[in-house]
Amino acid sequence: MPRQPRRKPKRASPKRTASTESAFLNIPYDAAFENLYLAYIAGVSAFGLKPRAALEIPTSNRRLERILALIQECKYSIHDLSRVEVDRTPPPTPRFNMPFELGLTVALEKVVIPGHAWIVCETMRFRLKKSLTDLDGTDPYVHDGTVRGLFRELGNAFVRNQNQPTVDEMMKVYRILRANFKGVLYRAGATHPFNARVFRDLCVLASAAADDVVLN
Amino acid sequence: MPQPIKVRGRFATAYDTAETLGVSPSRTQELIEAVKKMTQGVVYRSSNKSGSFTARKKMKAGSPATGVGMKKNSARHAEATKKKAQTRVAKAHR
8 A cells, every 4th residue: 555645744824913004294393383293193103003204314415215215114194284384484485395295105106105095184174275286186184283183084084993093092192192292302302392313202102102092 | 075094004012113213122111111100090991982081090008099089188087187186285285
């Protein structure tokens, strides 16, 4: 009787675990936007996403390439076009960074990263129709310039199968971030939150708070 | 209103975020501890899954304040009242 060849034991397939995803934040960096800046970090973290921003990139000649690389690393991007008015400090100029980065994202999504999802946020209803007619047909998420309004709109824009955060949970993450904010600034020797070190600390704080508030 | 975007990835923990952003493990631990200090014993998810929170504070052993929202009033403690009464009597006798 011919001996049957010994079967090789099947190698257990490596356990597939979904990877974490990042969201690129294209938001204004000014003192009047501080609350919403913290709210964006809190809200994105409450959805289990890692916040990324151009703030991480040190100012240099290669900034543009690094912004492009950063957008490509992210699965989602949030573009806040709240600051379209002319800045009063001389010479009076509008802020072009946000619309420019939105344009880069749209181009990348069409050509390089087809799976990338992006949303546009605004403070005022119907203003986008006047300021950026090329985006006709795209409905912006209007947050009215308030933290709660922003959380409401993030809840409309994103959905999770499990652990969908409520507005109250996002508010809780925001409050924790607010409570630790001065300590983070002091430690970094910073007077404003728009620098790389403060941004990184705030993101980790927000993620830790989201773990406690949303997951547990 | 546009269709909401489905987030399919795993929920990013503080360690995931720290690794991506390049925050050191010691600093990450420090930040996690800072958050834990704030949340531990204060926030609990309500059991009815309504998404609301119930505020409670874990009581320290021997602490006269029993929880959040309770007024700390030394007059209610027998020892304090007794001492106060004795002092008044002593003053009156002088």
